[in-house]
Amino acid sequence: MTTLKSISVFTGANKGSHPNYSHAAQSLGKALVKQDITLIYGGGNIGLMGVLADSVLNAGGRVIGVIPEFLVAKEVAHQGLTELIIVNSMHERKAKMMELSDAFIAMSGGWGTLDELFEVLTWSQLGLHHSPCGLLNIAGYFGYLLEFLEHSVAQGFLRSEHLESLLVEEKPERLLQALSNYHAPTIEKWIDRV
Structure with missing residues (x-):
């Protein structure tokens, strides 16, 4: 069993077309606080990112946002976080989020969410980390x-x-449990050579 103290959540800067997405962000936020897990996220105050951060903060939890300077300048940085880390680039943002996190979750989102998810999965495949990764579907x-x-x-x-x-998983609590129970596979060879 893995002790999870902090989890990066990748999700959209939009709320999507269905209220289920916002409800899920609120539920995940409450579940994180209930398990005393710090939220690490992209630092925005808009879309599902903002809904998730506000849910954690409103329940008394801890939120660390990591945002590139150019997005702060566009006035999308959340000003009420426990901590806001301003970095130089999107690449630095992802590296910092990985450094701060014990696990990773992707929720509904677009290009940015998929970029973050696939990068962290690639790092796992390459053995750069052994942290669990999940989809809240x-x-x-x-x-x-x-x-x-x-x-x-x-x-x-x-x-x-x-x-x-x-x-x-489809439910935040089940996904958090799965992440806690995760054991990284031992794969000696990930590239087939001809």
């Missing part, structure tokens, strides 16, 4: 993505062990 949001990843396994571009290391 609200209302089947990631269904087509999961089908594509299964297709990648079938076509020989992704190992099934690596796909299985991505934990998928």
Whole structure:
């Protein structure tokens, strides 16, 4: 069992087209506080990012935002966080979030969310970290993505062990439990050489 003190959550700067997404962000925020887990996130006050951060703060939890300076200048930085870390670039943001986190969750979002998710999964595959990664799959949001990843396994571009290391749940509490129970797979060879 892994002790989780802080979790990075990747999610959208928009709220999406269905209220289920905001409700899930609020539920995840409350679940993090209930388990005394610090939220690490992108530092914004808009979209699902803002909903999630406000949910944690309103429940008395701790929130650390990591945001590039150019986004602060666009006035999207959340000013009520426990701590706001301002960095120079998106690359530095992801590296800092990884450094601060014991686990990673992706919720509904767009390009940025997928970028962050796939980078942290790639780092895991390369052995740069052994932290658990999960998808909070609200209302089947990631269904087509999961089908594509299964297709990648079938076509020989992704190992099934690596796909299985991505934990998928529909309820925040179940996902947090899965992340706590995670044991990183031991994979000696991840590239097939001809």
